[in-house]
Amino acid sequence: MSSLGQLVAGIAHEINNPINFIYGNIKYADNYANELMDLIKLYQKHCNPSPEVEEESEKIDLEFILEDLPQLLKSMEVGTERIYEIVKSLRNFSRLDEAEMKPVHIHEGIDSTLLILNNRLDPKAGKQINVIKEYSDLPKISCYVSQLNQVFMNILANGIDALEEAIAKGKFSESNEQQIPTIKIQTKIVEKI
Known part of the structure; x- marks a missing residue:
C-alpha cells in the first residue's frame, strides 16, 4: 500500500509541474490569439489585401481559423482543468505524508x-x-x-x-x-x- 501510494504521489507530482505551465499560460495564449484575431479583422475591414494575401487566406481557410481558434483554446483550457483535477485527486487519494491520524x-x-x-x-x-x-x-x-x-x-x-x-x-x-x-x-x- 505504501509503495503504491509513493508511486501515485510521484506520478501526480511529475504530471503537476508541466500541467501548471500549460494551465498558467493558456489564458495568456487565449488573450494573445484574441488580440491577433481582432487585428486581422481590423486589417480586413480597412485594407484591400493583395491577390497574394487573398490567395493565402483562402489556402489556409482564414475564416474557419478565426471561428475555430477560440473554441480550440477553450477546449484546451477545459482539458488542462480536467488534468489538474485528476492530479489533485490522485494526491488527495495517496496522502503519503499523513501516516498519523x-x-x-x-x-x-x-x-x-x-x-x-x-x-x-x-x-x-x-x-x-x-x-x-x-x-x-x-x-x-x-x-x-x-x-x-x-x-x-x-x-x-x-x-x-x-x-x-x-x-x-x-x-x-x-x-x-x-x-x-x-x-x-x-x-x-x-x-x-
Missing part, C-alpha cells in the same frame, strides 16, 4: 475516489452508471486518510463491478427509462445507541 472531511476522499473511478462510470452496453451524492454537513473526523480512501476505493469499485455485471446480464431494461444503474452515497451522523 488526522482530522479530515470525508467528502473530499469520496469525491477524489469518484474522480479516479470516473472512467468506469461511463456508458457500458448503452447504460451509464449514475452517482447520487447526498452529503450531510459533517464535522471533520480523525482517521488514517490513505487507509480510509482505500476503503472508499474498494467499496465503490465493488459497487461498479456489481452494476456492470447486472448490466451485462440484461438486468436493466432498455425499454424502461426508470431503470438506471445508480450508486447512491449518503453521509450522515448516526446517533449513538
Whole structure:
C-alpha cells in the first residue's frame, strides 16, 4: 500500500509541474490569439489585401481559423482543468505524508475516489452508471486518510463491478427509462445507541 501510494504521489507530482505551465499560460495564449484575431479583422475591414494575401487566406481557410481558434483554446483550457483535477485527486487519494491520524472531511476522499473511478462510470452496453451524492454537513473526523480512501476505493469499485455485471446480464431494461444503474452515497451522523 505504501509503495503504491509513493508511486501515485510521484506520478501526480511529475504530471503537476508541466500541467501548471500549460494551465498558467493558456489564458495568456487565449488573450494573445484574441488580440491577433481582432487585428486581422481590423486589417480586413480597412485594407484591400493583395491577390497574394487573398490567395493565402483562402489556402489556409482564414475564416474557419478565426471561428475555430477560440473554441480550440477553450477546449484546451477545459482539458488542462480536467488534468489538474485528476492530479489533485490522485494526491488527495495517496496522502503519503499523513501516516498519523488526522482530522479530515470525508467528502473530499469520496469525491477524489469518484474522480479516479470516473472512467468506469461511463456508458457500458448503452447504460451509464449514475452517482447520487447526498452529503450531510459533517464535522471533520480523525482517521488514517490513505487507509480510509482505500476503503472508499474498494467499496465503490465493488459497487461498479456489481452494476456492470447486472448490466451485462440484461438486468436493466432498455425499454424502461426508470431503470438506471445508480450508486447512491449518503453521509450522515448516526446517533449513538
